[in-house]
Amino acid sequence: MSAYRSQVRTELALSSRQGEQLLVSLGIPLLVLVFFSLVEVVPVPTERAVDYVAPATLALAVMSTAMVSLGIGTGFERQYGVLKRLGASPLGTRRWVAAKTTLVVLTEVAQIVVLSAVAFSLGWRPPIGGWPVAIVGLVLGTLAFAGIGLLLAGTLPGLVTLAVTNGLYLVLLLTGGMIVPIDELPGWLATIAKVLPAAAVVEVTTGSLIDGGSVGGWAWPTLIIWAAAAPLAAARWFRWD
Amino acid sequence: MPPPEPPTGDLVIEVEELVVRYGDLVAVDGASFGARAGQVTVLLGPNGAGKTSIVEHLEGYRASASGRARVLGLDPRRDHGALVHRVGIMLQEGGIQPAIRPREVLRQYAGFFPDPLDVDDLMERLGLAHRAGTMVRRLSGGERQRLSLAVALIGRPEVLLLDEPTAGVDLEGREQVRATLDGLRRDGVGVLVTTHDLDEAERIADHVVVIDRGRIAAEGSLAELTSDRSSTLRFRCHGSVDTDALTTALGAAVQRSDQHTYTVDTPADAERIARLTSWLADAGLVATEIRAGGSRLEDVYRDLVTTPDPGRIPGGAA
Structure with missing residues (x-):
């Protein structure tokens, strides 16, 4: 068995045992999707709530997996000395990153399939032609969020990573248009939100997957800058021990 | 214990005038020593003496301020990629996920090497077979140490760097660790062990390097170190x-x-x-x-080593 496959198998086994990660990756996005689709407590720019909430939830799912699960999991691996130990094995950094990427991608594919199926059952019918753009946005969002998660995991102690990542998750959840569209936020807060990656991913997914929608011009530069800068910062400052 | 045979194996670890600093603190201050294939070399010293700093440099984790070190003739940092296939390491603590089982972690690491040891045989040898399916978080401290040793052994290393391998290990576990070291010695593996446990050092060492406050205080076989005090x-x-x-x-x-x-x-x-x-x-x-x-290593150690100062180096365990 190759080192990469061996590491992927271990990552999958460990991931399946961490119930709290499953809750963050799937439980919370599902809850948000179902609740805010059925109970219209916040104003959305579409006739039916699910048409906005479903694509926004896809962005939330990506943030949950790429930033929260990856960041917290890696932070504790660093605290336990697992990364240091792996660093002295033939696995190597590239295969370790590849294994983590595989885990994130597999989780996200499962999330998108489950969330889309549930949204479909709630009446969501996104335009097929919008998917390629949405997927590009989700990939860029994954890079941005993974970079942020790994930057925190590689520079802070495990418990601090846990606290900071969860805090950041909550802030981005509330200001990223995942529940409340950013147009409904106070002007100054919306301005700040537009330079953060969460709102940019949501803008891309909702803009491309809402029938007749369009992606705001501000979203792509924000997303591309975060997708490039966050992984580079993680690579620069990540500490293995 | 029979007197150790004179060194015959090749030098697998060479440390020359090594200096390791943490800011203004000098953790290792011009240390020089060697370790040979087919021998267990014990780096003996109190907490904070600089043992872990040396081992971490040999593992490629820690840069040196000056001096030189070679493992199997290679530079530990520059040639890290080549050495990871030939060197087994055991960290002082941790290094293994709490939510994994011994058999799983050994299979994981076995997958990193082209010709690994048999996982089940290795667990049997180190007394872990009955705990193969138990989560690491439920293992005793000694069982975790033995698992960490097993991970270090899985790739059939030519050199082993073991940082406090018997810390927290019970008597039976220590016997298993010693038996494993005997086997490695016979197989020609060069083993460097750090410890502050004098009894353990006396039992396992072919060659002893006493370190105190970052400096090598004495080096030689047990017989050599104790002969002039007989x-x-x-x-x-x-x-x-x-x-x-x-x-x-x-x-x-x-x-x-x-x-x-x-x-x-x-x-x-x-x-x-x-x-x-x-x-x-x-x-x-x-x-x-x-x-x-004949005096014991303890007597020599008392004479050579000054009062331990765990606060000398950050963490006190270097």
Whole structure:
């Protein structure tokens, strides 16, 4: 068995045992999707709530997996000395990153399939032609969020990573248009939100997957800058021990 | 323990004038020593002496301020990619996920090497077979140490770097670790072990390097380190010994080594021992231990190592 496959198998086994990660990756996005689709407590720019909430939830799912699960999991691996130990094995950094990427991608594919199926059952019918753009946005969002998660995991102690990542998750959840569209936020807060990656991913997914929608011009530069800068910062400052 | 054979294997670890700093703190201050294939070399010293800093440099984790180190002839940092296939390491603590099982972590690491040891055989050898399916978080400290050793062994390394391998390990576990080291010695593996446990060092070492405050205080086989003290007579007594009176009675200088240990600078023959015990009895004192002839590593260590200072290096365990 190759080192990469061996590491992927271990990552999958460990991931399946961490119930709290499953809750963050799937439980919370599902809850948000179902609740805010059925109970219209916040104003959305579409006739039916699910048409906005479903694509926004896809962005939330990506943030949950790429930033929260990856960041917290890696932070504790660093605290336990697992990364240091792996660093002295033939696995190597590239295969370790590849294994983590595989885990994130597999989780996200499962999330998108489950969330889309549930949204479909709630009446969501996104335009097929919008998917390629949405997927590009989700990939860029994954890079941005993974970079942020790994930057925190590689520079802070495990418990601090846990606290900071969860805090950041909550802030981005509330200001990223995942529940409340950013147009409904106070002007100054919306301005700040537009330079953060969460709102940019949501803008891309909702803009491309809402029938007749369009992606705001501000979203792509924000997303591309975060997708490039966050992984580079993680690579620069990540500490293995 | 039979006297160790003279060194015959190739030098697999060479450390020359190595200096490791943490900011202004000098953790390793010009250390030089070597370790050979087919031998267990023990790096012995108190907490904060610089042992872990040296090992971490050899593992490629820690940069040196100056000096040079080679493992299997390669630079630990520049040639890290080549060495990871040939060197097994055991961290002082941790390194394994709490939510994984021993069999799983060994299979994981086995997958990193082209010709790994058999996972089940290795667990059997280290007394972990009955815990193969138990989560690491539920293992005892000693079982975790043995699992960490097993991970270090799985890739059939030519050199092993073991940082405090028997810390927290029970008697039975220690026997298994020692038996494993014996096997490695026979297989020609070069093993560098750090420890502050004198008894353990005496049991496993072919070659001892004593380090104190970042400097090598002594180096040699056990026989070499203790040979020039073979005529010393030592005893322990919890009462108050009048060393001047005893010096007069024995006709040899008596010195107090520590709170309860005394050294008599005299050949340790039967007559001197009889006079010592007789004098102690007359003084109403009881010797709790009398050691005649060859001294132990502990005696050498006491003479060489200054008072431990765990706060000297951040973390106190370097």
